Amino acid sequence: MIAGAGKPVRRGAHGHVPFSVVPNANNAPQTLKPAPVIAPVAEDLGRRFKDAGFRLALVGGSVRDTLLGRLGNDLDFTTDARPDQVLKIIRGWAEAVWEVGIAFGTVGCRKGGYQIEVTTYRSEAYDRTSRKPEVSYGETIEEDLVRRDFTVNAMAVSLPEAEFVDPYSGLGDLAQRLLRTPGTPEESFSDDPLRMMRAARFAAQLDFEVAPEVVTAMTEMADRIEIVSAERVRDELNKLILSDHPRKGLQLLVQTGLAARVLPELPALRLERDEHHRHKDVYEHTLTVLDQAMALETEGPDLVLRLAALLHDIGKPRTRRFESDGRVSFHHHEVVGAKMAKGRLTKLKYPNDIIKDVARLVELHLRFHGYGTGEWTDSAVRRYVRDAGPMLDQLHKLTRSDCTTRNKRKAAALARTYDGLEERIAQLKEQEELDAIRPDLDGNRIMEILGIPPGREVGKAYDHLLELRLENGPLGEEAAVAALKEWWAAQV
Template identity: 85%
Template sequence: MPNANEDKSTALSQVQRRAVSELLRVSPVADDLARRFQEAGFSLALVGGSVRDALLGRLGNDLDFTTDARPDDVLKIIRPWADSVWEVGIAFGTVGCQKQGYQIEVTTYRSEAYDRTSRKPEVSYGDSIEEDLARRDFTVNAMAVALPEKEFVDPHGGLEDLAARVLRTPGTPEESFSDDPLRMMRAARFAAQLDFEVAPEVVTAMKEMADRIGIVSAERVRDELNKLILSPHPRKGLALLVDSGLADHVLPELPALRLESDEHHRHKDVYEHSLTVLEQAMDLEVDGPDLVLRLAALLHDIGKPRTRRFEKDGRVSFHHHEVVGAKMTKKRMIALKYSNDVIKDVSRLVELHLRFHGYGAGEWTDSAVRRYVRDAGPQLERLHKLTRSDCTTRNKRKATALSQAYGGLEERIAELQEQEELDAIRPDLDGNQIQEILGVGPGPVIGKAYAFLLELRLENGPMKHGAAVAALKEWWATQG
């Protein structure tokens, strides 16, 4: 039987073969750029995530380089060479460009650190690639390939950690997280993206230093959280955020769910239920990861802790938790600086996630279907997925019944959409027609009449013109 050393050797050789194949693919562009730096008296190396992904056989068209050239010198070298150049990150030593379909970033050797009160890192430039690699977040991101000679640089054992699928820091995790506390969230994000384990000493440091995340800007925290949630294994990263105490500072509503009981399934806590709903929603994605759907799935029950009530019959209830949860969702997402559109969409889905159950088990009326579609608006497809994902019962008969019931609703919606154009529900008379029929000009009364006709449309479906006019006049007669 092969021993542990032979297994490690086999893993390393596989990793190295993948890297050679990936690096050969990008060599024409990378080597050309490296020669230009060499001719100007500077060095250039592929670095960080690009090397890691090459070793994993998943290198894309985003290439990261590091150099001893200062940003002004970098600009002089790449401007005549690149198809386009941007300087957005130049204050942090990074110059970006595009060349033959590759998105390239060239960053001057640097080190950066936070003080106790700063929300932005202080950047200072270095003179050696070893110094640059030592300040990187994890050993698997602290490898480089010097170009054009293709010399592999790995002073911190990143290759072995990559083969073992483990996240460690080049120095002590305490020093690394003190330099940039966001690295604690990056540990959770990489665990979720790469399905790696986080070394025990790194987890310990995360627990001890979790409160340091408070000095990092909300925008940087949000961006890491998004990458984690959009990753292939978000449960793994979210669990690490909760277990380390980081979630208490960046998404406290999530760990608050751990001790709550679900009103229908008392053997499950709401925290585990929410993670399962997230995974089930992912299974329904068609066009790749959907941030709005995943956020709604994760947050749909965050209103339960605030609405928990112990009933006289021994049951636990969470009445109106969807309404409370929508408000909590909006507040948290505003704090994390999400865009208004994302906040609106996620909050709306949280608010509506129980609507299907609210109609009971009886036959839906056409009016109920119309209102469901109207209230969901452009989020209807996501609401379908969220509602289906929210069933985590182990009772197969109940799960089948819920699935069939919702399938019936989707069929009814499809039928009515074909008959009535539900996606554009509006009254049978427009504002100009209302003014003409009532003999009045623009004003609040037109809005009231429009709302009346819209309710009539939702309740009864499309009306013929004469019937709509008669109904409007009858309503007008009651308005004095």
């Protein structure tokens, strides 16, 4: 909690107070003091704007993260200067300048390891059919802050004086770990419907609660998300999924009906029960698999792994069958699910490589269970590695995560069986080149031995030798040539 957060904070004119933060052990702001703790590059930039006759303030997430003790190298500023005036001020000072967002009032630059964006005071709103905001410039920082998505992002620090600007009580909401909108949530979400997704994203990133009136507005206005471009929705979904608490954000999307419009396969799982009756529904199982997959990550958040965990069972609703013995089955749900995952990710405009990798993991996530209690032949191990290809490590993690049984004995048995498979893979890797399984003879050698030109026959011969390689391991040159000639003779 922030000391004194529930009490009035002494402010100067226009809600300004001298700004400084002393974090406590939990990285929450403990008090405000006169001495500033703003990055020198920000103070320097503030002086440049003041000398040019303009106002500049650190704003939004940069202030929020400073208060949380987690400010990074991305700094956002707002100013009364127009974009062409901003360019004049920063050119010659910044190490690099870019104008990609200048049509929306934003100028970007790099200075001393910081990525900086300076945006002119503005307001923006959607009409009922447009996917792009209409931008108009404002005159005051308070006018600029009220257009921001949440009060915790509607705080600023004016520079170079380092005065704290908090007209919408963002500091108190930060202390309570609460997401509210500066104006009414209905006005905010009407201005930019993507803010509904951002509420779920910030809940997941910051582990904050969302105010009841905001949840209500999200629920009532969920259909407005459909005017937002797929690319913007995808980017917010990625940030949510890659956060520390994605379950929290995903549950909010499902609760409010937003998921039904951007990721309908997820809420559809609430109606299904898995084939072993181990979980209340497949939806809860899926969220648990996601949690467990995250716990196995070793090199930071893995978007492909997390998407695969989230989508691995989405084929179950379409494949559900009620058996004569009372059981429920979902035969081939992994194949159906892979196609569905590909379709959904394509609609969300994901890159082709991510679509391909996620769909492959969904398709393969049950392969391990097809081999019973561990009777893996060398051939089966080779095929498992070949089919997984570069996704093998992620397949290991997804398969292990998919075990959510509460039966500790059964869970331990499954873990031991998979340990055994990984040991078999390691052993074969020492003996063979499992990471790049190829026939003993390449296409050129096949044509040379058979005396044939390039064509379908070469491909068929190659596939035959690959099957022999998978089944028997390396044959060696002599045995491979003999096997090729024997196969060729049978084709005539």
